[in-house]
Amino acid sequence: MFLSSPLSRRATNLALLVPAALLLSAQSLALTEAEDPQDESAPQAEILQLDQPVEKEDQSPPAEAEAGTPETDKEPLPQAENLQLDQPVEKEEQSPTTEAEAGTPETDKEPLPQAENLQLDQPIEELEEPAPASPDTAQPESPAIQEEAATPESEERQTDAAPAEEQARPLRLLGAEVAPATSTRLAWSPSQHFEGVYSSTAVLVVNGAKPGPTLCLTAAVHGDELNGIETVRRVMYNLDADKLSGAVIGVPIVNLQGFHRGSRYLTDRRDLNRHFPGDPHGSSASRIAYSFFHEIISHCNAVVDLHTGSFYRTNLPQLRGDLSNPKIVKMTKGFGSTVVLHSDGAKGTLRRAAVEAGIPTVTLEAGAPMVLDELSVSHSVKGIRTLLNQLGMLAKFRLWGDPEPVYYNSTWQRATNGGIIFSEVELGEFVRKGDLLGTVTNPITNVRTEIRSEHNGRILGMALNQVVQPGFAAYHIGIQAPQEQISPPEEVTAESEQADAEAAVPAEEEPATDEPADKVQEAETLESDED
Numbered sequence: 001m002f003l004s005s006p007l008s009r010r011a012t013n014l015a016l017l018v019p020a021a022l023l024l025s026a027q028s029l030a031l032t033e034a035e036d037p038q039d040e041s042a043p044q045a046e047i048l049q050l051d052q053p054v055e056k057e058d059q060s061p062p063a064e065a066e067a068g069t070p071e072t073d074k075e076p077l078p079q080a081e082n083l084q085l086d087q088p089v090e091k092e093e094q095s096p097t098t099e100a101e102a103g104t105p106e107t108d109k110e111p112l113p114q115a116e117n118l119q120l121d122q123p124i125e126e127l128e129e130p131a132p133a134s135p136d137t138a139q140p141e142s143p144a145i146q147e148e149a150a151t152p153e154s155e156e157r158q159t160d161a162a163p164a165e166e167q168a169r170p171l172r173l174l175g176a177e178v179a180p181a182t183s184t185r186l187a188w189s190p191s192q193h194f195e196g197v198y199s200s201t202a203v204l205v206v207n208g209a210k211p212g213p214t215l216c217l218t219a220a221v222h223g224d225e226l227n228g229i230e231t232v233r234r235v236m237y238n239l240d241a242d243k244l245s246g247a248v249i250g251v252p253i254v255n256l257q258g259f260h261r262g263s264r265y266l267t268d269r270r271d272l273n274r275h276f277p278g279d280p281h282g283s284s285a286s287r288i289a290y291s292f293f294h295e296i297i298s299h300c301n302a303v304v305d306l307h308t309g310s311f312y313r314t315n316l317p318q319l320r321g322d323l324s325n326p327k328i329v330k331m332t333k334g335f336g337s338t339v340v341l342h343s344d345g346a347k348g349t350l351r352r353a354a355v356e357a358g359i360p361t362v363t364l365e366a367g368a369p370m371v372l373d374e375l376s377v378s379h380s381v382k383g384i385r386t387l388l389n390q391l392g393m394l395a396k397f398r399l400w401g402d403p404e405p406v407y408y409n410s411t412w413q414r415a416t417n418g419g420i421i422f423s424e425v426e427l428g429e430f431v432r433k434g435d436l437l438g439t440v441t442n443p444i445t446n447v448r449t450e451i452r453s454e455h456n457g458r459i460l461g462m463a464l465n466q467v468v469q470p471g472f473a474a475y476h477i478g479i480q481a482p483q484e485q486i487s488p489p490e491e492v493t494a495e496s497e498q499a500d501a502e503a504a505v506p507a508e509e510e511p512a513t514d515e516p517a518d519k520v521q522e523a524e525t526l527e528s529d530e531d
C-alpha cells in the first residue's frame with residue numbers, strides 16, 4: 001500500500017496502455033477482414049441502432065459457466081456484518097494485544113513483536129500490510145517519550161564505534177523489536193490522520209550483527225525531492241546485516257503526502273521542514289513532525305537528511321552542517337570527496353532540531369527537485385558508504401578521493417531584472433570576480449541584463465534555465481574563507497523569495513490559519529534553497 005507510488009501506478013497504466021493499443025489495431029484489422037467477402041469464416045457484426053440505449057448488457061446465455069462471478073446466486077458468499085453505521089469506530093482493530101498499549105517502545109521491559117528478517121533487496125511480490133505501528137504511536141503526548149527525546153540514548157551509543165566486547169543489541173522501533181543481524185521493513189504513519197486515510201511510509205531497518213551506532217537516513221522530507229529516495233534505496237538494499245556494526249535506519253519518503261502530489265509541501269501547504277521537532281498539540285504539520293521526530297529521529301545517533309535544491313534550482317552534491325560543532329565537523333569529514341558548506345540551518349528544520357537534541361546531523365544536498373539524476377545519486381551513495389566506513393560500521397575500509405574544500409562562507413547572486421535566465425556557468429565551476437554567470441532577457445522588451453560574479457568562488461547551486469522575477473536567487477557561490485571568519489550564510493529568505501513563494505503557492509491555497517497569522521507568514525516565507 002505504501003509503495004503504490006504514482007510512479008509505479010504510472011508504470012502500470014503504461015503497461016496497460018500498450019496492449020490496449022495493440023488490441024485496438026488487432027480489432028480494426030479484424031474489421032477489415034470481416035468486410036472482405038472472400039473470408040466467409042469471419043462473424044458478421046450485428047447491425048445496431050447506436051442511438052438506442054442498451055436495455056441490459058445481454059450476458060449471452062452461457063453465463064452460468066462463469067461460476068465464480070457474483071451473478072450466480074448459488075455461490076455462498078460471506079455475510080456482511082450488520083453495523084450501526086452512526087456508531088463511532090472505537091479503534092481500528094490492529095492490535096490484538098491490548099496490554100501492548102500500556103508500554104511505550106521506550107520501556108525496555110515490554111515484550112515487543114519480533115520483526116521479520118527480510119532480504120531487503122528482494123522485490124516485494126505482493127505488498128502486504130507493513131507491520132502495524134504500536135498503539136502508542138497514536139498517543140505521542142506521553143511525557144515519558146518527550147523526556148526521552150530531549151535526551152536521546154546517545155550518551156551510551158556515541159557516534160564512535162562501540163567497544164568490542166559490547167554485544168549487539170536489539171533495536172526497539174515502531175512497536176517492533178529488530179534483533180541483531182536482521183534486516184526488516186517497518187512502517188511509520190503520523191498519528192494525526194483520519195483512520196484509514198493516511199497511508200504509512202516504509203522504514204527500512206538493518207540492525208547489524210555487531211554493536212555500533214545507529215545512523216539514520218531520511219529523504220523526501222520535501223515530497224518533490226527524488227534523488228534522496230533513490231539514494232536511500234541503493235544504500236539500504238546493499239547493506240549486509242551480518243557484516244554491519246550498529247544499525248542503519250532508512251526512510252526513503254518522509255513526506256508521503258507531498259510525494260504523491262509531486263509537491264514540496266504537505267497537503268495543507270506547509271513546509272514540514274519548518275516544523276521540527278514538532279508539537280503534539282500544534283498544527284497538522286507540527287504534529288506530523290512531532291510524531292516523526294519522536295518515533296524515528298530520537299532513536300538515531302547521527303542523521304543524514306537528503307535534499308535537493310528548491311524551485312528549479314540545482315545543487316552540486318554538498319554537505320551542510322554547523323561547523324562550529326566538532327561532532328558535525330567529524331561527520332562531514334567522513335563523506336570523502338564531497339564539498340562542505342557551513343550553515344547552522346533554518347529554525348524548524350529536521351537538521352537543526354536534531355542537533356539541538358544532541359544528535360549530530362548533516363544535510364546532503366544533490367541535484368534539483370522533480371529530477372532523478374545519476375550523478376547526484378551515485379555521488380550521494382558513495383558519500384554515505386564512505387561515511388559508514390569512517391564510522392566503523394562497515395569493515396571494508398576505503399578512502400574516496402581527496403577531500404573537497406570546506407566553504408565557511410557563501411553568498412547568493414540574484415537576478416536584478418525579470419525575464420528568461422540562461423546560464424553561462426556550470427555547477428561546480430570556479431568563478432572569479434567579474435565573470436559572466438548568466439543573462440536575463442526580458443521576452444517582451446528584449447532588454448538583456450548580465451549577472452556577473454561579485455566574488456572569487458565556486459558555483460555550489462544555481463537556477464535551471466527558466467523565467468525569473470527580479471530578485472530571484474540565481475547563483476549560490478561558495479567562498480573559501482578562513483575558518484575564523486565563519487559567518488552565518490545568507491539564507492534565501494522572506495522578501496527575496498516572496499515572488500517565488502507566491503508563484504509556487506497559489507493564493508487560494510494559502511495555508512490554513514489555525515496559527516496566528518504572523519507565525520504562518522514566518523513559516524511559509526522562510527524558503528531557503530535547502531533543508
Ligand SMILES: [Zn+2]
Pocket residue numbers: 221222225306307308530531
Ligand atoms: Zn529539501
